[in-house]
Amino acid sequence: MTHRFAVRVYYEDTDLAGIVYYANYLKFIERGRSEWVxxxxxxxxxxxAETGIVFAVRRVEADYLSPARFDDLLTVETDLVRATAARLVLDxxxxxxxxxxxxxxxxLAALGPEGRPARxxxxxxxxxETG
Structure with a gap:
């Protein structure tokens, strides 16, 4: 099931050319993942707090297809591709x-309190399974 999250482009998200600065797309998809979880x-x-487990980005493969601009209303879509014992792969x-x-x-990799992979x-x- 696809999770959708709306985000507005603010002036601070843009570069001198008036388009969204490339690194800000990573922030947008981070927000989408957080809301999906x-x-x-x-x-x-x-x-x-209870287990010491956190999620860390292990790998990102990204394609920039077309620019977003100031005041655009965007949608971040998140889909689970695969889950293993200690990793999640999302599109x-x-x-x-x-x-x-x-x-x-x-x-994403699940990491325990010592920073090593965790189930x-x-x-x-x-x-x-239910979400």
Whole structure:
């Protein structure tokens, strides 16, 4: 199921040419991932406090297709591609209406308190199955 999150382009998001600065797309998709996790019922703050587990971006493969501009209303789409014991792979896109502006495949790793890979908690795996 595709999760959708709306984001508005503010002046601070743009560069001298008046288009969204390339690194800000990574911020937009981070917000989309955070809201996706929240929507499936996982409290990341509580997860860290109780288990020490956090999610870290392991890999991003991105394509910039078309520029976004000041005041555009964008949609960040997030789809789960695959989940393993300690990783998630997500497809994410940023759209303006029906036009795809940016695409990325993001690999997240679950890390324990010592910074080493950790198994995804059972609660989270159940949320993925039902969400």
């Amino acid at each position: 929240r929507e499936i019922g996982l409290d990341q703050g509580r997860l860290k 994410q896109a940023v759209l303006r209406g029906d036009t795809r502006l940016f695409e990325a495949q993001v690999t 995804l908690p059972a609660e989270f795996r159940r949320s993925l």
